[in-house]
Amino acid sequence: MRHRGKALVSVLAVGVLALAGCGGGDDGGSGSGPGGMSVPKVDKMAQLGAGEGTVNVIAWAGYVEDGSTDPKVDWVTGFEKETGCQVNTKVAGTSDEMVALMKTGEYDVVSASGDASLRLIYGGDVAPVNTDLIGNYKDVFEGLKNKTWNSVDGQPYGVPHGRGANLLMYRTDTVKPAPTSWSAVFDPSSPYKGKITAYDSPIYIADAALYLMKTKPELGIKNPYALDDAQFKAATDLLTQQNDLIGEYWSDYTKEVQAFKSGDSVLGTTWQVIANLAKADKAPVEAILPTEGATGWSDTWMISSKAKHPNCGYLWMNHIISPKANAGVAEWFGEAPANKLSCAETADKNHCATFHAEDEKYFEQVWYWTTPLAQCVDGRTDVTCKDYAAWTQAWTTIKG
Template sequence: MKRSTKRRTLAVTSAFLLALAAGCGTESGGSDADDDTGSAAGFTPPDLPMKEEMGDMEGEVNILAWPGYAEDGSTDAAVDWVTPFEEETGCQANVKYFGTSDEAVSLMKTGEYDVVSASGDASLRMIAAGDVAPVNVDLVENYVDVYDYLKDRDWNSVDGQMYGVPHGYGANLLMWRTDLVESAPTSWSVVFEGGSEYAGKVTAYDSPIYIADAAMYLMETQPDLGIEHPYSLDEDQLAAAVDLLKKQKENVGEYWSDYLKEVQAFTTGDSVVGTTWQVIANVAQGEGVPVDVVLPEEGATGWSDTWMVGADSPNTNCAYAWMNHIISPEANAAVAEYFGEAPSNAKACDIASEGHCETFHAGDEEYASKLWYWTTPIEQCLDGRTDVKCTDYGDWTQAWTEVKG
């Protein structure tokens, strides 16, 4: 049965979105915005075995997930894709939610979890540490229906070897008050270069990963900097992004990480233009706030999450069964609507509520090609350079502290 868009929007509770804001944003997925789907240059993962064949189900699976990714009906009786999995496989799903990717990385080191929904700036850390194993996608029946442009990307593969299955994705968009911003913006310049016109009413995402938004803008507007990948910045390029963000800060009224506060700020007019998510715009519009969103001409950052298997999992059959289930058309459509994102399985759009896939641009490869999905910055330059050392997430965290002062 299809859920209505209104029901889905209301189902996205404040607790869930707060967790998404606290974690996904600070550490969620990342990508290459062109057709080059190669893995991280120079990145050599530990040599771990890959599952070769399916066997008997072990009876349980320990799932580490973002809130909203493994609903069993306890939050809302109408929202349940865990129970059908348990009934079909005989695998008891033991679910633990995490609030940030840092927490997920730490928990995966315990070896207590069989499968994890990893965001892009967590996935490479897990791979490098040997905490997740390469995934044999031939054992995941529904993988064939996953959009090709989500496969073999910087955040979910290394040298062509997949380390998980894509779950869902979305863009970080530009939102504005249509009654207070004179003309509809088409460029991120409105928050980076023209912010003085809205001094004190510009809003930006509160996370070190937001540095990539500035880097992406500089990549298009200052080509002499040589930025080819917004998550692959040498020291000079990072410094340029920091300078731009410091300039922007003069006009920022609030950095947001709480979705409710962003909705409230746009409701009162304390914020009139800045970065957002489609699901937040939907909530604001549903409350009568006159806002609109756009994917700017420079493109945007975004997220694409991946289900990965623990390297020491004793329940790999149930783990693979879970991955296959969660990207099945039925489950993938349900979680995408509840979470507020595009599903990864093309067939999910045949089941999702009318208009959902259009709203979130599911299956729109041209749209997806304009997105740079969150990816962990690492010393090995993701753009292929080997003559310099790129800055890592620790450098970005320090730089973000410098930006905010």
């Protein structure tokens, strides 16, 4: 998807985890995850060798631009000339597609979102990353390193690419007083019934869980992606109630921009880049991070455990998070860059301020998308949590 030269993050895939039966080891990248789940033993690269001449990449639209979309947008050609690694890109539309493609062993690296990364790690489809071989890794914001969606037991399984928060947007001429809480989209007596919008994905259940985590502490929710039976029921009940308020669920950002411009939607979830585009189109909107915080997303470049071109794969991962390339992707795509030095390289010198790239206190309030597992990702071992298959089934029921 494109709009004024910027590509947006793709819709989260509807997926089912298939993690049972994964073997484990004690070294070379093996480790234990939530609930003691084991990670298959996969060795990480010890040293870089000569490039193999090719790197096969799976990426979201807008992440690997070679000038063919816009001659001014190209962070591939220079890499190819410098390394001799020809970049072959497969654009994927969903996280499920990325996982399936990585299982074929035909691709070297992938720009995985948080709902795919754990599946790839526990499925043995990606290798642990030796960050000593990636010079630009040292300049990645600390807030993106060694997180639950991109590492196990402190071992990185990828290179952070960028991040963003799921915000609350509203029309300033209609929604008064200005909202400060997610209660604005969950209030059953809302005066904006029929004009509230929400993100169309099972992962949106986490938004309800986050709200309940802050407003109903008696439920004991510690992580919006780790919900036992009672917690899950509370979240899905809230979303079923909210369904009566929803005018439409959105997944296409251009349609959300149009809905806010026309007034068909006046309140609901959004991304910062969507708010920027709506404002540029003269829609009277503002977007805020509510008092409860928000869910969000952070993508990770990961290397296949079966990579045929691992040296070029490592060279690519180092390049794509280099200050200039990472700045180019962040501006084109509409996100905060992962490399802290990228902020000095953006064409728009306000880009990092707009997307809160250097504001760790802001992102401390963001719960990044993480694949829900039966083995609770909050560390609990005395209960079973609802996995993504259950989230998918529930979402279908909620929407009716």
